[in-house]
Amino acid sequence: MRIEDAKILAALPDLRIDRVEGASLSNYTSLGIGGTTDLLLIKCHASIPELVKMLDAAGYAHKFLGGGSNVLIRDGELPWVMLHLVKPEPEVRLDGNFAYVDAAADLGRTVTFCAKNNLGGMEGLIGVPGTVGGALRMNAGAYGIQIGTYVREVELYRAASRSLVTLKGDEIHFEYRHTSFALDDIMLAVKLELPSKPFKEILNGIRICNEKRRSSQPLNQKSAGCIFKNPPGASAGRMLDELGLKGLNVGDARVSDRHANFFVNAGNATAAQMLSLIDTVRERVRQSYGITLEEEVVIWK
Numbered sequence: 206m207r208i209e210d211a212k213i214l215a216a217l218p219d220l221r222i223d224r225v226e227g228a229s230l231s232n233y234t235s236l237g238i239g240g241t242t243d244l245l246l247i248k249c250h251a252s253i254p255e256l257v258k259m260l261d262a263a264g265y266a267h268k269f270l271g272g273g274s275n276v277l278i279r280d281g282e283l284p285w286v287m288l289h290l291v292k293p294e295p296e297v298r299l300d301g302n303f304a305y306v307d308a309a310a311d312l313g314r315t316v317t318f319c320a321k322n323n324l325g326g327m328e329g330l331i332g333v334p335g336t337v338g339g340a341l342r343m344n345a346g347a348y349g350i351q352i353g354t355y356v357r358e359v360e361l362y363r364a365a366s367r368s369l370v371t372l373k374g375d376e377i378h379f380e381y382r383h384t385s386f387a388l389d390d391i392m393l394a395v396k397l398e399l400p401s402k403p404f405k406e407i408l409n410g411i412r413i414c415n416e417k418r419r420s421s422q423p424l425n426q427k428s429a430g431c432i433f434k435n436p437p438g439a440s441a442g443r444m445l446d447e448l449g450l451k452g453l454n455v456g457d458a459r460v461s462d463r464h465a466n467f468f469v470n471a472g473n474a475t476a477a478q479m480l481s482l483i484d485t486v487r488e489r490v491r492q493s494y495g496i497t498l499e500e501e502v503v504i505w506k
């Protein structure tokens with residue numbers, strides 16, 4: 206979708222928003238898949254209410270893209286404008302055991318920065334790609350750790366009230382790959398409280414998690430991490446593996462040979478091919494196990 210409204214185009218510089226006209230979102234997602242649309246790069250959180258108000262008034266639908274590492278975006282010209290936060294400098298500010306982190310900050314870099322300052326707890330999240338905002342919205346987790354445990358405050362744009370709000374940690378509900386944030390809330394910043402730990406000890410935890418991840422996940426291929434959530438008490442990856450689905454493909458969309466719950470883009474996969482593979486695999490699991498797997502990856506059709 207291209208913005209043609211003259212009033213909006215004229216207002217963007219004052220709002221400190223850059224427009225990338227007709228951006229191919231395949232360049233902004235870890236899967237390397239996604240259609241084209243105008244991408245608005247937001248450098249100032251305070252501009253969001255005014256921007257959304259103008260887009261709504263002119264009839265432009267919008268969505269918000271974080272790090273693009275857990276999303277499958279449809280092909281072709283997209284019927285919405287894409288909003289994206291630009292990282293500020295610095296991304297993280299520390300005060301005692303509290304870390305104040307911008308939502309656009311890279312999660313891995315944040316974990317490392319805190320570690321260097323003897324703040325631990327998030328070791329398991331080290332190899333999780335994407336931004337802190339994306340991790341927060343999904344309550345990203347790995348190796349027994351989830352980010353929600355450390356959240357004390359979140360600043361967000363709340364679409365329902367069209368305003369910037371701050372929520373205390375106990376006002377937010379975190380569960381397995383799910384939070385109480387509304388779908389159209391935009392994460393802006395978070396205050397984390399992290400336990401003190403010597404850097405060497407944290408580094409050791411990070412190394413162990415990195416090794417486990419390298420040995421079990423296809424890190425050198427384009428993917429969006431795990432495609433399905435684990436059903437209660439079971440592992441989607443193991444089920445798919447048991448069914449012999451590794452290597453199954455629709456075009457260049459392929460079930461990884463290394464971890465069956467990772468679907469990789471082995472070349473020029475389209476969203477349509479990836480969606481078809483997801484449906485085929487889900488159906489195979491339903492027939493064999495009587496379980497309907499839910500997607501872990503966010504799908505924008």
Ligand code: EPU
Nearest residue numbers: 347348421430431433434435440442443446463464465501
């Ligand atoms: N397994 C197989 N074959 C496979 C994949 C896994 O037999 O192809 C077996 C493993 O050997 C293991 C069990 O299944 O015994 C569980 O596998 P793994 O330890 O890889 O964990 P997972 O449940 O598949 C979850 C998260 C990952 C996270 C890891 C590590 C979900 C859907 N996945 O995977 O998160 O990195 O644990 O904590 O919760 C993601 O969210 O995108 C993601 C990759």
